[in-house]
Amino acid sequence: MKKVFVNGYGSIGSRITSFLKDDPEITVIGVGKYSPDEKVNVAISRGLNVYVPEKKLNDFSNYKITGSIESALDECDLVFDASPGGHGYKNKKSLYEPKNIPAIYQGGESTTGDESVSDLLFNSRANYDKAIGKRHVMQGSCNVTGMGKILQPLRDKFGDKLTRFDVTLIRRWADIEQTEKTLSDTIEMTESPHHGDDVKMYFGKDAPLYVRAIKVPTRQMHLHIIDIRFKDTSPKPSEIHEIFTNEFGVATLWTAKGTKDVRDYAQKMGFNFKDTNMIHIHANMTTSIGDTVQMMYSDDQTGIVIPENHMLMQAMLFEKSYVDAFTHTESIFHMNEKKQKLEEHFTKKY
Numbered sequence: 001m002k003k004v005f006v007n008g009y010g011s012i013g014s015r016i017t018s019f020l021k022d023d024p025e026i027t028v029i030g031v032g033k034y035s036p037d038e039k040v041n042v043a044i045s046r047g048l049n050v051y052v053p054e055k056k057l058n059d060f061s062n063y064k065i066t067g068s069i070e071s072a073l074d075e076c077d078l079v080f081d082a083s084p085g086g087h088g089y090k091n092k093k094s095l096y097e098p099k100n101i102p103a104i105y106q107g108g109e110s111t112t113g114d115e116s117v118s119d120l121l122f123n124s125r126a127n128y129d130k131a132i133g134k135r136h137v138m139q140g141s142c143n144v145t146g147m148g149k150i151l152q153p154l155r156d157k158f159g160d161k162l163t164r165f166d167v168t169l170i171r172r173w174a175d176i177e178q179t180e181k182t183l184s185d186t187i188e189m190t191e192s193p194h195h196g197d198d199v200k201m202y203f204g205k206d207a208p209l210y211v212r213a214i215k216v217p218t219r220q221m222h223l224h225i226i227d228i229r230f231k232d233t234s235p236k237p238s239e240i241h242e243i244f245t246n247e248f249g250v251a252t253l254w255t256a257k258g259t260k261d262v263r264d265y266a267q268k269m270g271f272n273f274k275d276t277n278m279i280h281i282h283a284n285m286t287t288s289i290g291d292t293v294q295m296m297y298s299d300d301q302t303g304i305v306i307p308e309n310h311m312l313m314q315a316m317l318f319e320k321s322y323v324d325a326f327t328h329t330e331s332i333f334h335m336n337e338k339k340q341k342l343e344e345h346f347t348k349k350y
């Protein structure tokens with residue numbers, strides 16, 4: 001049994017912890033909290049041990065804290081860093097490297113420049129084997145993970161018949177649980193978004209991928225609008241959809257009017273955290289015009305990276321083959337069952 005610590009208990013840390021508790025191969029030592037707020041008691045009520053930074057122990061005197069993060073790390077085989085973007089690098093330098101602990105970082109970190117946390121940006125569909133036995137790896141962000149799930153199967157199928165990908169990311173403003181964050185009534189433009197360069201970490205720096213991003217006032221997922229250019233006449237929409245029939249973590253939907261329909265259905269079906277843990281091709285929006293296929297898909301911002309983190313952990317901790325890791329992740333996340341339910345509910349109406 002391997003022991004794991006989750007440093008940070010926000011949108012991502014709370015989800016990772018919840019699924020790890022269902023994994024019989026893992027003991028969760030506990031979670032790291034930094035602010036003395038009601039979420040400490042939420043974590044404790046879920047049966048978790050809460051650890052806080054050594055120097056902040058006094059701030060938590062009104063809570064039943066188990067100990068310091070520093071002491072919890074001494075016990076663990078791997079840490080999931082789920083801190084706000086940029087803090088993962090600081091934690092790597094001040095905690096994980098000095099204590100010689102393998103760590104998984106989240107998509108708010110960087111894999112290039114002075115504050116890079118790793119030279120590997122993980123996407124199970126593109127580079128699972130490269131993570132086997134590695135000690136410091138970054139899981140791609142939700143948008144980067146989503147793009148990989150669409151682009152990699154297209155590249156596998158069409159190879160050099162593809163000439164260019166243009167993607168516009170329409171990003172959600174905040175997560176559902178982040179009630180303290182208000183949605184601003186504006187459409188915000190993102191200068192030099194990192195997402196294209198992040199995808200190129202596993203596609204190669206010369207991949208013909210061009211990404212633009214804007215942020216809109218919603219909590220209900222990201223939507224990606226993508227134009228896929230072919231050397232010659234592009235395939236029909238049905239040929240594109242066919243590729244994703246058996247693709248892990250990609251559902252093909254026909255009748256969702258918007259992203260909230262998908263989230264509402266996830267809630268109705270009792271999916272954990274109202275997450276689908278996948279992306280959803282909005283098949284009614286796919287068109288084929290001349291040399292170009294136009295597609296749209298929505299990306300469950302909080303859920304999509306959680307099974308990916310679970311796959312990554314198995315590569316790093318157990319050095320499992322892709323097939324073994326995939327089978328184990330599926331037994332915990334039930335992605336195929338969720339995909340089937342979503343596809344049945346949003347099926348094509350003739």
Ligand SMILES: NC(=O)c1ccc[n+]([C@@H]2O[C@H](COP(=O)([O-])OP(=O)(O)OC[C@H]3O[C@@H](n4cnc5c(N)ncnc54)[C@H](OP(=O)(O)O)[C@@H]3O)[C@@H](O)[C@H]2O)c1
Nearest residue numbers: 008009010011012033034035083085087106108142301302
């Ligand atoms: N939210 C998403 O949809 C999403 C999707 C994919 C990837 N990500 C990435 O996942 C990471 C976490 O994002 P999030 O949305 O989960 O953030 P979040 O909800 O704001 O949670 C961050 C957590 O980190 C804790 N924290 C604060 N300082 C820390 C430190 N120095 N070290 C460790 N933990 C610290 C916070 O503790 P306190 O609350 O106690 O202060 C909080 O529990 C980011 O890199 C983000 O880019 C987020």
